[in-house]
Amino acid sequence: AKSRGHNQYSLFQPEMQEKVSERAKLEGDLRRAIDESKIEPFYQPLINLRTGELCGFEALARWNKDGVFVSPQHFIAVAEETGLITTLFEQLLSKACRDAQLWPGALSLSFNVSPVQMEDRLLASRVLHILQQTGLQSSRLEIEITENALIDDPDLAAATIEQFHAAGIQVALDDFGTGYSSLAQLARFKFDKIKIDKSFVSSFTHNDKNAKIIDAVLGLGRSLNLKTTVEGIEENAQLAYFLGQGCDIGQGYIFGKAMPQSEVIGFVNNRKRA
Numbered sequence: 531a532k533s534r535g536h537n538q539y540s541l542f543q544p545e546m547q548e549k550v551s552e553r554a555k556l557e558g559d560l561r562r563a564i565d566e567s568k569i570e571p572f573y574q575p576l577i578n579l580r581t582g583e584l585c586g587f588e589a590l591a592r593w594n595k596d597g598v599f600v601s602p603q604h605f606i607a608v609a610e611e612t613g614l615i616t617t618l619f620e621q622l623l624s625k626a627c628r629d630a631q632l633w634p635g636a637l638s639l640s641f642n643v644s645p646v647q648m649e650d651r652l653l654a655s656r657v658l659h660i661l662q663q664t665g666l667q668s669s670r671l672e673i674e675i676t677e678n679a680l681i682d683d684p685d686l687a688a689a690t691i692e693q694f695h696a697a698g699i700q701v702a703l704d705d706f707g708t709g710y711s712s713l714a715q716l717a718r719f720k721f722d723k724i725k726i727d728k729s730f731v732s733s734f735t736h737n738d739k740n741a742k743i744i745d746a747v748l749g750l751g752r753s754l755n756l757k758t759t760v761e762g763i764e765e766n767a768q769l770a771y772f773l774g775q776g777c778d779i780g781q782g783y784i785f786g787k788a789m790p791q792s793e794v795i796g797f798v799n800n801r802k803r804a
């Protein structure tokens with residue numbers, strides 16, 4: 531519409547207006563949902579591929595909208611743009627830390643941090659405060675950061691990562707390979723783990739190149755002494771492949787989808803007997 535010269539009003543079509551008010555409604559709903567604690571963490575199992583043992587869970591936000599669980603893809607971006615992400619983060623992390631203390635054993639808790647949160651100088655102290663309040667051991671927490679979160683203010687990102695490490699918190703590079711300048715990030719920032727995004731995994735059996743990329747990343751992880759997680763394992767053929775490839779941790783529907791806290795203990799006990 532922009533290129534139509536003088537006809538600038540075409541930018542404001544009724545559909546546009548509709549989108550704007552849809553957005554405003556979503557923002558209002560989100561604000562209320564946070565106030566009423568309607569967004570909660572679900573937990574997806576992480577499996578040690580060498581031993582087959584459960585090693586922890588990744589917390590994934592779910593919005594309980596009148597009994598229907600809304601995916602984070604529909605609200606995390608809005609939370610980021612409105613600044614609601616900080617409140618949401620603190621609420622979810624507190625809940626997750628308390629939940630994790632009820633899990634049997636010292637299973638790890640992985641938690642996602644948004645790129646916009648990496649611009650918050652207080653991020654690490656917010657996390658430490660929550661650990662203190664809830665009593666979760668810092669060594670059980672792992673923060674997942676995406677590559678794009680490192681771009682805007684690399685010095686601040688490096689300092690925040692350093693603060694996490696100093697406190698004994700693990701740091702993972704999430705969605706590896708989907709963002710910008712992945713390899714440079716590995717040299718510049720200190721990570722404990724890289725997570726290979728599910729987009730490489732879902733098509734790897736039909737796409738020779740993806741398999742080679744995954745192999746290269748696993749090799750890179752080994753030589754840099756980083757643990758590796760492969761996300762999105764759904765099929766036996768994929769699992770068999772990664773088992774043979776020296777990948778450390780697996781995550782995917784083949785092991786289990788994200789579940790509410792009420793199902794976690796049962797899952798852990800079943801897994802032990804299996």
Ligand code: C2E
Nearest residue numbers: 590591601602603606642643644762763764781782783784
């Ligand atoms: P992510 O960090 O890459 O998380 C993994 C996503 O892959 C999750 O989607 C998970 O349900 C999905 N997944 C795992 N295994 C499989 C599989 O075998 N097959 C398929 N098809 N999908 C699988 P989910 O829960 O919809 O979350 C989407 C994204 O939303 C996450 O991607 C993360 O970037 C973001 N997110 C979720 N919770 C939070 C949160 O509390 N805070 C922030 N900042 N972001 C969050």
Ligand code: CA
Nearest residue numbers: 588642674704
């Ligand atoms: Ca993640």
Ligand code: CA
Nearest residue numbers: 642676704705
């Ligand atoms: Ca992600």
Ligand code: CA
Nearest residue numbers: 705727728761
């Ligand atoms: Ca991912």
